[in-house]
Amino acid sequence: MKDPFNQLQNETSDKALLKSRTRAARKSGHLNIAALGLKEIPHEVMTMYDYDPESTDDWYEAVDLVKFIAADNEFESLSEDAFPDVDMDEGCKGNQFGGLEALDLHGNLLASLPIGLRRLQRLRSLNLAKNRLNMDAIEVITQIGNLTELRLGNNDLDGMFTPQLGSLQKLEVLDLRGNALTGLPDNLSDLTGLRVLNVAENQLTSLPFSALSKLPLVEINAQKNRLQGCLVPASIRRIEGLQILNVSGNSLEGLSAGDVLELPSLQQLFADANRIKALPNVSSWTSLLSLIIEDNDLCEIPEGLSELTNLKHADFKGNSITTLNDRIGLMENLMTFHIGNNPLRERKFLSMDTENLKRELCTRCAPEVQEGEDGEESDHTEFTLAPERPETSHGWRVKSGGVLDRSSTDLSRLEVEDLEPLVSSSDIRCLYLKHNRFDRLPLSAISFLSHSLTDIDLSHNPMNGEDLFTSPIALPHLQNLTLAATGLTSFEPLQSFLSAPSLMFLDVSNNRLRGALPTLRSTYPKLITFLASENQINSLSFEAVEGLQALDVSNNNIDFLPPRLGLLGVEESGGLRRLDVSGNSFRVPKWQIVAKGTEAVLDWLKNRLTPEELREWQVTIREY
Numbered sequence: 001m002k003d004p005f006n007q008l009q010n011e012t013s014d015k016a017l018l019k020s021r022t023r024a025a026r027k028s029g030h031l032n033i034a035a036l037g038l039k040e041i042p043h044e045v046m047t048m049y050d051y052d053p054e055s056t057d058d059w060y061e062a063v064d065l066v067k068f069i070a071a072d073n074e075f076e077s078l079s080e081d082a083f084p085d086v087d088m089d090e091g092c093k094g095n096q097f098g099g100l101e102a103l104d105l106h107g108n109l110l111a112s113l114p115i116g117l118r119r120l121q122r123l124r125s126l127n128l129a130k131n132r133l134n135m136d137a138i139e140v141i142t143q144i145g146n147l148t149e150l151r152l153g154n155n156d157l158d159g160m161f162t163p164q165l166g167s168l169q170k171l172e173v174l175d176l177r178g179n180a181l182t183g184l185p186d187n188l189s190d191l192t193g194l195r196v197l198n199v200a201e202n203q204l205t206s207l208p209f210s211a212l213s214k215l216p217l218v219e220i221n222a223q224k225n226r227l228q229g230c231l232v233p234a235s236i237r238r239i240e241g242l243q244i245l246n247v248s249g250n251s252l253e254g255l256s257a258g259d260v261l262e263l264p265s266l267q268q269l270f271a272d273a274n275r276i277k278a279l280p281n282v283s284s285w286t287s288l289l290s291l292i293i294e295d296n297d298l299c300e301i302p303e304g305l306s307e308l309t310n311l312k313h314a315d316f317k318g319n320s321i322t323t324l325n326d327r328i329g330l331m332e333n334l335m336t337f338h339i340g341n342n343p344l345r346e347r348k349f350l351s352m353d354t355e356n357l358k359r360e361l362c363t364r365c366a367p368e369v370q371e372g373e374d375g376e377e378s379d380h381t382e383f384t385l386a387p388e389r390p391e392t393s394h395g396w397r398v399k400s401g402g403v404l405d406r407s408s409t410d411l412s413r414l415e416v417e418d419l420e421p422l423v424s425s426s427d428i429r430c431l432y433l434k435h436n437r438f439d440r441l442p443l444s445a446i447s448f449l450s451h452s453l454t455d456i457d458l459s460h461n462p463m464n465g466e467d468l469f470t471s472p473i474a475l476p477h478l479q480n481l482t483l484a485a486t487g488l489t490s491f492e493p494l495q496s497f498l499s500a501p502s503l504m505f506l507d508v509s510n511n512r513l514r515g516a517l518p519t520l521r522s523t524y525p526k527l528i529t530f531l532a533s534e535n536q537i538n539s540l541s542f543e544a545v546e547g548l549q550a551l552d553v554s555n556n557n558i559d560f561l562p563p564r565l566g567l568l569g570v571e572e573s574g575g576l577r578r579l580d581v582s583g584n585s586f587r588v589p590k591w592q593i594v595a596k597g598t599e600a601v602l603d604w605l606k607n608r609l610t611p612e613e614l615r616e617w618q619v620t621i622r623e624y
Contacts, residue, residue: 566606
């Protein structure tokens with residue numbers, strides 16, 4: 001037998017596959033040869049634009065290659081022939097890559113890069129994560145002046161990151177996670193367009209916030225480093241645009257060295273597993289949705305917390321808090337408040353769910369004293385002042401930030417006519433209708449506001465879950481949807497009738513949802529926070545959880561946790577930062593492990609996987 005292991009047949013099929021893909025790429029400009037076990041860029045790719053007398057394609061159908069994906073192969077180097085160090089206008093052979101705008105080579109074995117990469121001046125996105133590149137090897141990258149996205153995670157970068165980074169002044173996304181970096185250069189401030197910085201899982205002891213505060217950053221991820229002391233110096237009192245800050249798993253003692261740190265745009269703060277003793281006054285953090293500060297050394301709830309009208313989720317577990325602020329009971333939008341494993345003087349709070357805790361605290365709040373109520377002026381004016389003129393015919397008004405709050409007003413209907421006088425003067429972005437008498441969604445009114453709505457809360461209404469939606473509705477800008485305690489019995493109406501491509505937060509807690517947890521991210525691709533506690537969900541799949549950052553399915557009927565969920569704790573898979581599965585019917589892991597939190601549960605599950613399953617997962621990962 002000349003070919004006992006069918007090697008010739010496999011080579012023939014591989015060549016046929018490459019020929020098919022290069023042919024399609026000549027017309028589309030996109031070529032994907034990922035995970036083919038290649039050791040070098042194939043001859044079929046190097047010659048894909050050469051004249052082929054056997055080709056039936058018309059020459060005018062060919063376009064420049066703009067996107068090249070060769071991830072998860074076995075490249076140890078890239079040839080100079082593929083990326084020659086010559087001017088692109090000279091038209092030498094090999095310039096089929098000269099028009100590239102996106103290049104993905106993550107998951108290879110690259111230890112060096114050809115100097116010709118610097119000639120790719122149209123390149124916008126470069127992914128070299130999970131290779132073997134050191135600091136010297138990436139010097140050539142700093143000469144690609146038009147880069148907007150650079151991913152160098154999980155390489156062999158150590159020490160101070162190269163100050164030549166400052167030449168990439170168009171950079172918007174910089175991912176350096178999973179290296180051994182000990183410092184970032186001060187000229188980081190030259191990256192005037194930087195929006196996302198990921199330096200997680202390095203060895204940083206501080207972040208250069210004097211430089212970072214000058215940038216238009218919306219997200220900083222510095223979890224699992226060696227950050228010490230205070231994160232932000234006292235000289236910096238305000239950071240304008242930051243929306244997501246993750247510094248969990250460090251040794252921080254405070255967020256700011258000063259008494260004031262204004263973060264008006266911050267939506268999510270992850271600062272768990274540190275040594276933080278106190279937070280600054282948080283009343284200026286008006287956009288905050290999630291505050292995760294468990295496993296620290298806080299002695300009290302931060303000042304100003306009760307003024308955060310948008311806060312939905314707060315986690316203070318595992319601190320040293322002894323008392324609670326009664327005004328937490330007045331926080332209408334607060335859906336989950338975790339305070340377990342604290343030395344509270346009133347131990348009963350430790351076993352209460354959020355609604356009961358808020359109700360108890362609310363009863364302790366004294367009514368607000370009106371100005372002049374106890375003063376002499378009140379005695380003289382009580383019967384002499386004319387009645388005040390109402391603001392509008394029905395007393396409705398849009399609050400600052402576009403908030404229309406008609407909660408607890410005994411409403412059962414909401415019509416377009418009610419809204420028309422309001423939208424003539426301002427956009428309504430947040431619609432709060434909880435604790436009313438709606439028996440179905442006011443679709444006509446919501447549709448009327450569809451151009452501006454970002455937040456809807458209809459929780460605690462006696463709706464018929466099966467008739468929740470009567471017709472399709474599109475809400476292109478909706479980010480937060482709360483349908484807790486609305487009688488929902490199935491996810492199907494939600495997925496079938498609601499189009500919300502920007503949805504990030506969904507709360508369907510305290511309903512009657514049954515069966516398996518669906519894969520909601522197939523319908524809502526930006527969904528990252530999903531709260532579904534207090535239902536009758538009986539199973540949880542890997543696919544349903546993948547991509548989420550926070551999932552609460554506590555107090556359901558789940559009898560088994562698939563071990564593959566443990567893979568979602570790996571940062572490169574999407575980062576499941578919070579998983580609450582307490583109060584379900586599964587027997588393993590035991591409650592002692594569940595009580596330790598997300599990381600302990602995911603580690604336990606991951607340890608139940610076979611080596612083959614772990615290897616398969618590494619092959620499956622394509623992007624972070």
